Amino acid sequence: LIHISSFSQKYEDIIINVEKNDYEKAFTxxxxxxxxxxxxxNVYFQLGNISYHWAINSDPLTxxxxxxxxxxxxxxxxxxxxxxxxxxxxxxxxxxxxYKTVPELKNIDKISNTEAIDFVGKRLINIDEFxxxxxxxxxxxxxxxxxxxQALYIFLSIIEKYDNLNDxxxxxxxxxxxxTSDLIINFDSAIFFFNKYRQAIDEY
Numbered sequence: 033l034i035h036i037s038s039f040s041q042k043y044e045d046i047i048i049n050v051e052k053n054d055y056e057k058a059f060t061x062x063x064x065x066x067x068x069x070x071x072x073x074n075v076y077f078q079l080g081n082i083s084y085h086w087a088i089n090s091d092p093l094t095x096x097x098x099x100x101x102x103x104x105x106x107x108x109x110x111x112x113x114x115x116x117x118x119x120x121x122x123x124x125x126x127x128x129x130x131y132k133t134v135p136e137l138k139n140i141d142k143i144s145n146t147e148a149i150d151f152v153g154k155r156l157i158n159i160d161e162f163x164x165x166x167x168x169x170x171x172x173x174x175x176x177x178x179x180x181x182q183a184l185y186i187f188l189s190i191i192e193k194y195d196n197l198n199d200x201x202x203x204x205x206x207x208x209x210x211x212t213s214d215l216i217i218n219f220d221s222a223i224f225f226f227n228k229y230r231q232a233i234d235e236y
Contacts, residue, residue, distance in 0.1 A: 043130075047078075050133050055082045073116040073123050074130050077148070080109035081134060084155055092166040093233075099166060106159050110152045117145055124148045169232045176225035183218035186211055 046065060049058040059082050066075045087102035117123055124131050125144045132138045136151050190211055 047130055047133065050078055050082070055085065058082065071116060073113050073120060074127060076109045076113035076116060077131065077152070078133065080106055080113055080152065080155070083109055084159060087159060088162060092170070096166065096170055100163075103159055103163050107156065110156055114149065114152060117149065121145060165232075165236070169229065169236065172225050172229040172232055176222050176229055179218045179222035179225060183215055183222055186215040186218065190215070 043065060046058055046061045049061065059079065062075050062079050062082075066072070066079070069075060083102050083105035087099060087106050090099040090102055092099035123145060124147070125142065128143045131143055131148055132140075134151070137143055137147060140147055190208070194208075
């Protein structure tokens with residue numbers, strides 16, 4: 033574990049919790065620390081890192097709202113970090129030890145604002161791609177369900193009106209022809225979207 037001689041014991045303890053992957057505790061501590069130190073860039077860097085970790089390790093297929101919340105926080109905290117860094121061109125070089133809590137920066141001898149900005153920039157690109165991917169998957173699933181429900185509604189309407197298949201054949205009205213055509217189209221669409229959804233899941 034690193035030692036941060038230039039910071040209070042309070043912040044050093046927070047960084048230790050980050051390094052121990054005790055993210056729940058560290059996030060709460062960082063958030064409270066930020067309230068008393070709103071211009072300190074590293075606190076937003078750490079909050080962004082934790083939010084990013086939670087986002088990419090969440091399960092958007094069962095709780096997409098939770099994943100969206102983590103994605104939003106990732107973009108928010110990284111954005112605040114970049115904003116705070118603009119007025120402090122030696123921030124990372126001066127406090128490089130507390131920026132080496134991520135593997136991508138840990139082995140760099142002397143890191144500066146440039147390396148930290150590049151790191152955050154790549155993560156923001158990754159989180160944008162992740163955001164688009166999970167919403168694409170969700171849309172395919174919802175489209176499949178929507179088309180299936182429409183097909184089911186038409187089917188139930190038909191069997192409610194007609195006692196058996198012979199009655200349908202005998203009637204041959206334009207209305208029943210349209211209903212059966214709509215039923216086929218919606219059911220085929222449901223299968224199409226569901227297969228696309230399964231393919232997207234396999235590639236996820």
